[in-house]
Amino acid sequence: MKAIRIHEFGGPDVLELDDIDIPQPAEDEVLIKVYASSVNPVDQKIFEGKAQQKFPVSLPLTIGWDVSGVIEGAGNKVRNFSIGDEVYARPFPTINGAFAEYVVVKADEIALKPKSIDHLKAAAVPLAGLTAWQGLFKYGGLQRDQKVLIHGASGGVGSFAVQLAKWKGAFVIGTASAPNLDFVKQLGADEALDYKSERFEEHVQDVDLVFDLIGGDTQKRSLEVLKEGGRLITTVQPLYKDDAKEKNIRLEGFTAQSYAEDLEKIAELIDKGVVDPVVSSIINLEDAKQAEILNAKGNRGKIVIKVV
Incomplete structure (x- = not known):
């Protein structure tokens, strides 16, 4: 072969x-x-x-x-x-x-x-969908009417995360480059911010969950927008655990696992037209x-x- x-x-x-x-x-x-x-x-x-x-x-x-x-x-x-x-x-x-x-x-x-x-x-x-599903729900504990900030919202994982978070009934904010802002809104985001020209921490506050697909300085600045007791879940290395602890924020990194039940649920949502x-x-x-x-x-x- x-x-x-x-x-x-x-x-x-x-x-x-x-x-x-x-x-x-x-x-x-x-x-x-x-x-x-x-x-x-x-x-x-x-x-x-x-x-x-x-x-x-x-x-x-x-x-x-x-x-x-x-x-x-x-x-x-x-x-x-x-x-x-x-x-x-x-x-x-x-x-x-x-x-x-x-x-x-x-x-x-x-x-x-x-x-x-x-x-x-x-x-x-599979990989992008599982990462979005597990990051938002299994690790992030996202619930209806909570506010979530998704970094890298137009990419592979981000595009699933926006749709899944909206299906859950969350208020969704996504960061992306300027040419992708309308696309992120079309995916279902309530707000879309240009990460190059806007500092998201100046526009966003009282967030329950940050789903970080970027890392580095973006991860550190994300601590500023979370409410006390909030969660910062990242697919890259969690670098600022001491800072997060001081603010009573749970900072956790993860790697998606191949759980058949998660793939089955995602397939069900795709077949219902909820996720594309x-x-x-x-x-x-x-x-x-x-x-x-x-x-x-x-x-x-x-x-x-x-x-x-």
Whole structure:
């Protein structure tokens, strides 16, 4: 099968299109024929070798953190899925990734694909959708009528977070670049702020939850807008725990996990028309290098890798 692999760490040029054997599922795994995957910022950290402490990998490695496809094989302990099922998932590419024609995934980490969208859109969902869902609700505890500030609201995770927070009944504020402010409002945000020309802490106050997808100075300044007892949940390193403690704010970082029940709930919301995955570009598997270069420049929603 064809797969995008790295044999050394470096820039996008280390991504190579290889011919390798089709993997075989273990007794608790399924073999998925990949129709589509998608690009995530963590891809770059992995192929540059900057994620070895958090996500240690051995080379060569097939990358890719999202998959939508069809089950073509299953281990003898798999009971809940059948050959031919259309599924989606977030494989863990420290072992194997989805920039390939086939991938094996543990059966308890997959869910049936949303019925109302095709594989290209479905592939945009797993990692970004899980991150938004778990950040807002499992870690952030967001409730109806609370106020949430989402940094990076136009990106892959942010575009899901805005829609999910609005579905929950929260008052949603998103930060983005000027060209994306209208887009963030279209996603459902009540307010959208240009992070380049406006200091959000001068416009926002009494926030219950900050969902930080940026980090650094943005994270530190976010402490100023939270009410006492508020939460700052980040997908990057939580750097200002002492400052947060002084203000009685809970600051916590997390990495999304592949929980099938979360994927099932997200699929249900997609099929109800509550959430719509945002796909900015569709790029063929053999051009994955160009997709990663494009993603590093920033874009709305997700870049999808078309395999079939």
